[in-house]
Structure formats: structure tokens, C-alpha cells
Amino acid sequence: MALDRWIALVLLGICIVYGYTAWFTMDGSLAPFMRRNPIWPSTFPKVLSIIGIVASLVILLGLEKGEEKIGDIDHRRLGDYFIGQALFLLGLMVVYALCLRPMGFVFSTSAFLIVGSFILGERKWHVMVPVALIATGAVWYLVQEVLGIFLRPLPFFMGV
Structure with missing residues (x-):
């Protein structure tokens, strides 16, 4: 099988x-x-x-x-399956989880989306940055304002 x-x-x-x-x-x-x-x-x-x-x-x-x-x-040719990208993404997910609370949702999520898309091969910065910022802002607004769940938007040293 x-x-x-x-x-x-x-x-x-x-x-x-x-x-x-x-x-x-x-x-x-x-x-x-x-x-x-x-x-x-x-x-x-x-x-x-x-x-x-x-x-x-x-x-x-x-x-x-x-x-x-x-x-x-083919398990003999695992090097052909972009294992490096997968490992980088897994590491990036761990860093994202560790930075979420101290750095705030907006910065951490935007950075995760931008760096993640860069790892996956996207090189159009004029597309990556606005899409990441709009997606982050939309998710933060939905969670914070619509659902009423507090989600620290900014780093801990900036108040809020």
C-alpha cells in the first residue's frame, strides 16, 4: 500500500x-x-x-x-522533494509561535507570511507585503472586533 x-x-x-x-x-x-x-x-x-x-x-x-x-x-530520492523548504517552513512556524506573544499579532503574522512566501519562491515584494498586511489586518479585526477575543496587536513594550 x-x-x-x-x-x-x-x-x-x-x-x-x-x-x-x-x-x-x-x-x-x-x-x-x-x-x-x-x-x-x-x-x-x-x-x-x-x-x-x-x-x-x-x-x-x-x-x-x-x-x-x-x-x-520515491524514498531513495528524498532530496528531490524540496525537503529544505519544508524544514525552513517548520522552523519558521516554531519561531512564529514563540514570537506571537512578545512581538504582537500584527508584526509576527505579517513577518511569517512575508518570510514564508519568500521561502516558497515568491519574489514580488510589491505583492507579498500588501497581501500579508491586508490578510493580517483582516484576521486581527475579525478575531478582535467581531469575535471579541483579545489578541495583542502590538509588541508588549508598546502598551496595549
């Missing part, structure tokens, strides 16, 4: 356990007044588990490949 099918099998097991938890154990501890709500805290995990199960089954059954045969990963 190919590597993608093994990963899909593992993800199928995880999604089944996650779905069982969402469908049967999360709803039992709800307060009585919350049981009349149309959307419960378990609604999103239920939807995620269903999507994960369907996607895993599609990969397991080979429905995503269609007529065209997609080659399996």
Missing part, C-alpha cells in the same frame, strides 16, 4: 475517534440551558470529523487519482 493510503488510514482512525468523542461524549456534559441552542460546542468537531472521514475514505479507495496515475514518493 502506498504512503498516502497509510496516512489516510491513520487519519481515518483519528477522525473516527474524534467523531465518536464529538457525537457521544461532548454533548453529555452540556448545561441544560445550552441544550436548546441550535449550535452546540460540539457542532464544529462533528462537521470536521465527517469531512475527515470522507476525505480519508476518498484517498483509501483511490477515488482522487482518477485516470491519471500519480507516482508514489
